Amino acid sequence: MRKRYLLGLLILILPLMIVLPLQAQEGCVLSVDCATDLGLSPAELAAYPEPNITPLVIDDSLLYDRVYRRVGGGLQVYDSPGGSLATTTGQGFSFVTVKSVQGDWSQIDENQWVRTADLSEDVLISRFAGVELPEEGLPYPMAWTLRHLRAAETPGGEESDNNPFMYRYTRVNLYTYVEIDGYRWYQIGEDQWVHQFDVAKITPIERPEEVDTDKWVGIDLYEQTLIAYEGETPVFSTLISSGLKDWGTNEGLFHVYLRYPRTSMSGAYQQPDFYYLQEVPWTMYFDGDIALHGTYWHDGFGYRASHGCVNASITDAHWMYEWAADEFDFSVSNDTGPAIYVYSSGEYS
DSSP, X not given: OHHHHHHHHHHHHTTOXXXXXXXXXXXXXXXXXXXSSOSOOHHHHHHSOSOOOEEOOOOHHHHTSSOEEEEOSSOEEESSTTOOEEEEOOSSEEEEEOOEEETTEEEEETTEEEEGGGEEXXXXXXXXXXXXXXXXXXSSOEEEESSOEEOBSSTTOOBOTTSOEEOTTOEEEOOEEEEETTEEEEXXXXXXXXXXXXXXXXXOOOXXXXXXXXXXXXXXXXXXXXXXXXXXXXXXXXXXBOBOGGGOOOOEEEEOOEEEEEEEEEESTTSTTOEEEEEEEEEEXXXXXXXXXXXXXXXXXXXXXXXXXXXXXXXXXXXXXXXXXXXXXXXXXXXXXXXEEEEOSSOOO
């Protein structure tokens, strides 16, 4: 009888599935002593079907006030259409803005002309935008899906055609989660479960003691999310792209010390990872040459993608640039702006 009892107990606990509501963070090993119907009930889900947030309004005049082009390779720059060669950029990752076109030539700056044939067609600018958060907070954490998907019907299951198709950047509630083999499966609806790697969630943190400005920004490198705070209150959140493995964004406390509505960025000249980015919008430097800025050259927010800077969409970067303005005292020389607190809520595997 004892052997049968031990065998039955082993079968019950073998999957090591831990059911944890996100609010209480209390759980139990799945057994006859716990609720075997995983997740919230349909009635509970219906009471709060979607996040109570306000998406930022997309302003096309901000997104399309420049003509962006990608450079196909090393670019020869002339002082006039068909004129003298002024400089040659290195091979690498380069984008320019076209001011005007004259015949087969494109002007990218004053006395700087390039052959139009050396440039790409229009760059596809991201229309992703973050959200303003309610003062009372959210009853459940919110997240964005990071890829097109259909949720599984059960934790650990395969994507199900019975569930609706969800586009990348869909906003979802994370009602609760089940832990399987050390990874979380979040419930986002009735019979809808997604792996933690398929979403980026926002989780406000307590204000660090060393933060000395009313407005401050928390950047979570693990989730690739950003939250803007006023005092203790989170007011805005979005997805970002921080530094890649070889060019990681530093953790710690910083302050915005310099900002530009437009500025050019370049690095690693004549090296394989050379880059040149013309007129980067809504840039706020906070850690040496590391900045939080708008990004027109990719739409991969929620994943690391940069040489150390914190990339945001143009819409989001403009919102933060304007929001941060009143933290600066422009009458004071070298005054700094909002605190930037960079941290990791988890560890990359």
